[in-house]
Amino acid sequence: MNVPTMADMMAQGKQPEVLFWVGAAGSYDDRAKKITRSFVKILHQAKVDFAVLGTEESSTGDAAKRAGNEFLFQMQAMTNIEILNAYEVKTIVTCDPHSFNTLKNEYPSLGGKYEVYHHTQYINKLIADGRLTIEGENLKGKRLTYHDPCYLGRANDVYETPRDLIRRLGVKSTEMKRHKSTALCCGAGGAQMFKEPEKGDLDINVLRTKDALETNPEIIATGCPYCNTMMTDGVKFALKEDQIVVKDIAELIAEANNL
Amino acid sequence: MEKYVPNIFFAIILIAGIGYFVMNVRKLIRNIKLGKDVDRTDRKPERWKNMAKIALGQYKMVRRPVSGILHVVVYIGFILINMEVLEIVIDGLFGTHRIFGEPLGGFYNFLIGNFEVLAFLVLVAVIVFWFRRNIEQVKRFLSKEMEGWPKNDGNIILYFEIVLMTLFLVMNAADYQLQVLGVEHYAKESGIVGSFPISSWLVLPFIENYSTEALILIERTSWWLHITGILVFLNYLYYSKHLHILLAFPNTYFANLKPKGQLTNLESVTNEVKMMMDPDADPYAMPADGAEDEVPEKFGASDVTDLNWVQLMNSYTCTECGRCTSSCPANLTGKKLSPRKIMMDTRDRLEEVGKNIDENNGEFKPDGKQLLDDYITREELWACTSCNACVQECPIGIDPLSIIMDMRRYLVMEESAAPQELNMMMTNIENNGAPWQYSQMDRLNWKDE
Numbered sequence A: 001m002n003v004p005t006m007a008d009m010m011a012q013g014k015q016p017e018v019l020f021w022v023g024a025a026g027s028y029d030d031r032a033k034k035i036t037r038s039f040v041k042i043l044h045q046a047k048v049d050f051a052v053l054g055t056e057e058s059s060t061g062d063a064a065k066r067a068g069n070e071f072l073f074q075m076q077a078m079t080n081i082e083i084l085n086a087y088e089v090k091t092i093v094t095c096d097p098h099s100f101n102t103l104k105n106e107y108p109s110l111g112g113k114y115e116v117y118h119h120t121q122y123i124n125k126l127i128a129d130g131r132l133t134i135e136g137e138n139l140k141g142k143r144l145t146y147h148d149p150c151y152l153g154r155a156n157d158v159y160e161t162p163r164d165l166i167r168r169l170g171v172k173s174t175e176m177k178r179h180k181s182t183a184l185c186c187g188a189g190g191a192q193m194f195k196e197p198e199k200g201d202l203d204i205n206v207l208r209t210k211d212a213l214e215t216n217p218e219i220i221a222t223g224c225p226y227c228n229t230m231m232t233d234g235v236k237f238a239l240k241e242d243q244i245v246v247k248d249i250a251e252l253i254a255e256a257n258n259l
Numbered sequence B: 001m002e003k004y005v006p007n008i009f010f011a012i013i014l015i016a017g018i019g020y021f022v023m024n025v026r027k028l029i030r031n032i033k034l035g036k037d038v039d040r041t042d043r044k045p046e047r048w049k050n051m052a053k054i055a056l057g058q059y060k061m062v063r064r065p066v067s068g069i070l071h072v073v074v075y076i077g078f079i080l081i082n083m084e085v086l087e088i089v090i091d092g093l094f095g096t097h098r099i100f101g102e103p104l105g106g107f108y109n110f111l112i113g114n115f116e117v118l119a120f121l122v123l124v125a126v127i128v129f130w131f132r133r134n135i136e137q138v139k140r141f142l143s144k145e146m147e148g149w150p151k152n153d154g155n156i157i158l159y160f161e162i163v164l165m166t167l168f169l170v171m172n173a174a175d176y177q178l179q180v181l182g183v184e185h186y187a188k189e190s191g192i193v194g195s196f197p198i199s200s201w202l203v204l205p206f207i208e209n210y211s212t213e214a215l216i217l218i219e220r221t222s223w224w225l226h227i228t229g230i231l232v233f234l235n236y237l238y239y240s241k242h243l244h245i246l247l248a249f250p251n252t253y254f255a256n257l258k259p260k261g262q263l264t265n266l267e268s269v270t271n272e273v274k275m276m277m278d279p280d281a282d283p284y285a286m287p288a289d290g291a292e293d294e295v296p297e298k299f300g301a302s303d304v305t306d307l308n309w310v311q312l313m314n315s316y317t318c319t320e321c322g323r324c325t326s327s328c329p330a331n332l333t334g335k336k337l338s339p340r341k342i343m344m345d346t347r348d349r350l351e352e353v354g355k356n357i358d359e360n361n362g363e364f365k366p367d368g369k370q371l372l373d374d375y376i377t378r379e380e381l382w383a384c385t386s387c388n389a390c391v392q393e394c395p396i397g398i399d400p401l402s403i404i405m406d407m408r409r410y411l412v413m414e415e416s417a418a419p420q421e422l423n424m425m426m427t428n429i430e431n432n433g434a435p436w437q438y439s440q441m442d443r444l445n446w447k448d449e
Helices: A006-011 A023-028 A030-045 A062-066 A070-086 A097-106 A119-128 A160-167 A204-213 A225-237 A249-256 B002-032 B044-056 B065-081 B083-094 B106-134 B149-180 B212-239 B241-253 B267-277 B309-317 B339-359 B378-382 B389-393 B400-413 B420-432
Strands: A018-021 A091-094 A115-118 A143-146 A219-222 A245-248
Touching: A018 A030, A023 A030, A023 A225, A030 A119, A030 A225, A030 A249, A062 A070, A062 A097, A062 B420, A070 A097, A070 B267, A070 B400, A070 B420, A091 A097, A091 A119, A097 A115, A115 A119, A119 A160, A119 A249, A143 A160, A160 A249, A204 A225, A219 A225, A219 A249, A225 A245, A245 A249, B002 B083, B002 B212, B002 B309, B002 B339, B044 B241, B065 B083, B065 B106, B083 B106, B083 B212, B106 B149, B149 B212, B149 B241, B212 B241, B241 B309, B309 B339, B309 B400, B339 B400, B378 B400, B389 B400
Parallel strands: A018 A091, A091 A115, A143 A219, A219 A245
Antiparallel strands: none
């Protein structure tokens, strides 16, 4: 794939219109890498002039901050901000709502002020600007339910943008009983992704997957690599992996557009 | 002189009732001020709007329609019927009878008639509330933290309201009958003062045939019990969960206006990190003059005095409805964490600290206890997913998540007491810039896979 880095760009004396912040999951997790690649295909189709930091990218510090390690978070933040500012980055897009939240809300007071988009917002903008269309025949009529990532939904009140995109896919979308501001967490946030859960009756992702299964979907759509992992595990736990796929909205759009 | 005994007696209980309440409010404010400073003076128009919408307008209550609508009924009843208290106070002080009756004329009848309807609706709503708490067994009222006093507290408040509303209607019915009978002091030349659509239907049939003396006794007894009851209830507030009827207003005004996902960046940490990253900083520099005696700031919170005053006000405002807990993913899956308990624990510890200060001449005497471990366990703190469901659900803008995060900060930065897996995650971030053990040099491998 043709994915230029900021360093490449700078060497050529160019400034891309947007920096794609890939995030740790999108860079290393095998499942999340597919989301990353789907989004890059969309950027290519819309002829977006983008770049990534590549090996210069480092954890935003979200997980460290939510685990209570403010020191580590601010070390990460300031290191990243130094790099971003050195490249004179103005606009950032990311597929990870946690990176989105941290970059958008928690970096400015440390000196990192950027216009930050979640990829669903950015894709919506590309459509609004006439740079991208969704043909939408491949997924027509499929039963889909959308899971709101907490860090996109409640944390930043982004509920409609992902749904606008889903409507363009021609799918038959059904809301879960708990959705939008009442949506149940997948269980990964607040650094839970990286530890075993405390003692309880069941795992949160199993409960959330139950919510999704009640809508009898063929596709569980989401907009977060961590939600994706949790829901995929939940579907496996329910022994439904033959009938239900968990997909990121970027993947669905790439699929609709035969990318 | 003897004639004025009731007036003087009334004045005394009124002053005592209000005086004791004011004393407790002062204590409340002092306790809240034990919290750290936080600036919530910005964006004033938005703050007023929030207060109008959320506290005054009960906007978030109806997210749960049944309890929400019933609550709105009780709330409107409470506010409007209390307008009547003004007349009761004047009548009590000056020995008058329904002093606003004749000057307001038809409008007075309209008001009293509506108060009666509201009182009846409140009575119905409160009985449904009692039913939900004690018979229907709504799950959020059955959590462990609700055992004992919190459960009784909830019921006591409902009994208070049942008794007050009943007294109000009985008083009206007897008053009406006394006016009909033309009894002196009650009857006016202009005819019946007030309109009594509910009490004349619900209560009057029981007392209609009573003698004038019995009616006066009933009217006077309910009048006195009603106003005394209100004063007792006012003073009960401080000792109960019910302070929300007052604190909901400042609590929504001073609530966080930033996106819910945005955590604060600790300024004390920023300064240290900046120094660490500054290539010109001299690591062997002598501390600035006077800096030797400065106590290094404590990171995070292990006790209530480490929290900010808004968080402490939150704890007094909580009315233990449990909407937070019933939407908490950790709680729903059987973990120990309950956001409501976080708020109750904070308030209980703050009360304990306040009492300690009272007993030791205004100075806190270390009691070997703290909010962490003695009230809130580490297991609860680590079960949180930071999903903000509790913050979203609170009908009056309480933020339990901020307390959980401040306490995690203490655990990690002061005690290095994170769960082992999180320590590994943080070590990875430190060493290779990702929560997993992958080399930073492999960050772009995905593009060629």
